[in-house]
C-alpha cells in the first residue's frame with residue numbers, strides 16, 4: 011500500500027526545466043553591479059535611490075530563492091544541502107583569496123581590532139563588501155534546512171518570518187526602535203557581531219524556504235505548464251513592487267532606514283516574481299548560472315580597474331563622472347572577464363580529459379555515444395561517509411562490490427572507495443576477486459560465495475579470503491595444504507550457505523584444521539528489511555543465535571577474528587550491534603531495494619547511478635499506424651516517435667514495454683510505447699517540439715526537477731533495484747562523474 015502511494019506521488023511529478031530562472035540570474039547579477047556603481051547618480055538622486063535601494067534589492071533574495079528551489083526540494087535533501095554548503099564554502103575561500111590584493115591596497119589588515127573584525131567579516135559581513143552573500147548563503151541554507159527538518163514547511167516558514175521581522179527593525183525600520191532603550195541596546199549587540207541584519211540568520215532563511223516550498227508546490231503537480239497563466243503573477247508582481255516602492259520612498263523620506271535591504275513588501279514581490287519566472291518553461295542554462303556568479307564575485311575588481319583605467323587615460327569625465335557610462339563599462343568588463351574565466355576553465359577541463367580520452371578506446375572517446383551509465387563518485391563517497399556515521403565506532407565498512415558493483419562498475423567503485431579509506435571488499439565469486447586484484451586493489455577481498463576446491467591455488471595466488479560454506483567444504487579446503495585465510499559462514503535461519511549455528515562441534519572443529527586460518531565469522535539476516543513484528547522477532551532470534559555461538563566459541567578472546575552480520579538493511583534497521591565489519595551493498599549505491607521501504611535509521615543516501623541514452627532517430631507516424639514487434643501500440647493521433655538505442659540486452663527489463671515505463675527527455679516524462687526490443691525502444695514524444703536526434707534521454711536518474719529513480723523503475727518492472735541495477739549489461743560504458 012505504502013509503495014503504491016509513494017509511486018503515485020512520483021508519477022505526479024510534472025514540470026520541466028526552468029530556463030526563466032537562469033536568465034534572470036544574469037539580470038540579478040547586473041542589478042548587483044548597479045547597487046555598487048549607482049548608474050543614475052549623476053542625473054537624479056531619487057532615480058538612483060529607486061534603482062539601487064529598491065529595484066535592485068530583489069537580486070540577492072532571488073539568488074537565495076533559486077538556491078532554496080534547487081537545493082532544499084523534497085524531504086531527503088540533507089546531502090544536497092551539505093553539498094551546496096561545501097561548494098559555497100569553497101567558492102567563498104577562493105573569493106577571499108582573490109580579494110587579498112584589494113584588501114592590502116585598502117589597508118584592511120591594519121584595521122583596529124583586527125582579529126574580532128576579521129572573524130565578524132568571515133562569518134557575516136564578508137572580507138570584501140560583496141562577499142557577505144556567500145556566508146549568508148551557507149548560513150541561510152543551514153538554518154532553513156534545520157527549521158524544515160524540525161518544524162515542516164509551515165513551522166519553518168513562520169520562524170523564518172519572525173527572524174525576518176527582527177531583521178527589518180535592524181534595517182529599513184531601524185528608526186522606529188532606535189529610541190526604545192532596551193531594544194536599541196539589543197540591536198547594538200547584534201551589530202557588534204554582524205554589521206547588518208541582512209545576513210544568513212535574519213534575511214536569507216525566509217527566501218530559501220520560499221524557494222523550497224515553491225519547488226514542492228510545482229512538483230506536486232500544481233502549476234503545470236498549461237494551467238499557468240502569466241497574467242496573475244505579472245499583475246501580482248506589479249502591485250507588490252509598486253507597494254514596495256512606496257514603502258521604500260516613505261521610509262527614506264522620513265529617514266527611518268539604517269540600511270535598505272529589507273522591506274515588508276519584498277516578500278510578496280519575490281513570491282510573484284518567482285511565480286512569473288517559473289512559468290517560463292525552457293531548457294535551463296548552466297552556463298548562465300556560472301556566469302552570473304562570476305560577475306557577482308569579480309565586479310568590484312572591475313570597478314577598481316575602470317577607475318584606474320579612466321585616470322590613466324585622462325577620461326575621468328567619461329568613465330567616472332558619468333555614472334551611467336561607468337556602470338556600462340564595469341558591466342561589460344565583468345561580462346568579458348566572466349567569459350574569459352569560463353573559457354579558461356573549459357580549456358583546463360579539456361586538457362584534463364584529453365589524455366584519458368586517448369587512453370580509453372580511441373574511437374569511443376567518451377562512451378556517451380549510444381547508451382551509457384553515469385556513476386556519480388561524489389555521491390558514492392558521500393554514502394560511504396553517511397553509512398560509516400551510523401556504524402558503531404569499532405565497526406568498519408566492507409564494500410560489497412559483487413556483480414560488477416551492482417552494475418556500477420567494480421573497478422571504478424573500488425578505486426573510489428579505497429581512496430576514501432575503505433579497507434575491506436566483498437565479492438561473490440573467485441573470478442570477481444581475481445579481476446579486482448588484477449586491477450590493482452590491494453585491500454582485503456572476501457569471497458562470499460562458493461569456490462570450486464580445484465581452484466584453491468588461485469585463492470592463494472591472489473590473496474583472496476574464502477568463505478567456508480559448510481564443514482565438508484572446510485575439510486576439503488584444508489586438505490589442499492595451502493594455508494588459507496577463511497571466514498566461517500554461520501547459518502542462523504536463512505538456510506542458504508553456512509553451518510547450522512547449533513552444530514558447535516563442527517564449527518569449533520574448523521578452528522583446529524591445521525591449514526586454515528580463521529580470520530572471520532559471519533552470518534546473514536534474511537528478513538532484516540522488514541519491520542513487521544514477526545519478521546523483527548525472526549531477525550532478533552537470528553542475531554541472538556549468532557551471538558550465543560560467539561560466546562560459546564569465545565571469539566571475543568581472539569581480536570584478529572572479524573565478526574560481521576549486517577548487510578544494508580541489517581545496518582539500517584539494527585544499527586547498534588557490536589561487530590567488526592558491516593557488509594554494505596545496495597545502501598552504498600544510494601538506493602533502497604524497493605520503493606517505499608521504511609527503515610529505522612535514515613541516513614541521507616544519494617543515488618550513484620544514472621542510465622542514459624541518446625535519441626537515435628525521430629520519426630513521424632500517422633494515426634492508426636503501429637510501432638514495434640507484435641504491433642501492440644497503435645497511434646491514436648499523428649505522432650512523433652523517438653527511437654532510443656537501448657534495449658533489454660542492456661539490462662532494461664522488457665516488461666517495461668507498452669507504456670509501463672517512461673523516460674525523461676528535456677526534463678519531461680514520456681512513455682515507452684510498443685515492445686522494448688533487444689537493442690532499442692520507442693518513446694512517444696508527440697507534442698514536444700525541439701527534441702532532435704542526439705539529445706540525451708534519461709532512463710534512471712534526474713533531468714531538471716524531474717526524476718526517475720531506480721526504485722520507481724524496479725517497481726514498474728516488478729523487481730527490486732538490486733536486480734535491476736546488477737543486470738545493467740557490459741555493453742553500457744560506466745562513465746564516472748565527479
Ligand SMILES: *Cc1c(COP(=O)(O)O)cnc(C)c1O
Nearest residue numbers: 410458534577578593594595596
Ligand atoms: C550481497 C550480500 C551482501 C550485501 O547485501 P545488501 O543488502 O546489498 O547490502 C551482504 N552479505 C552477503 C552475504 C551478501 O551475499
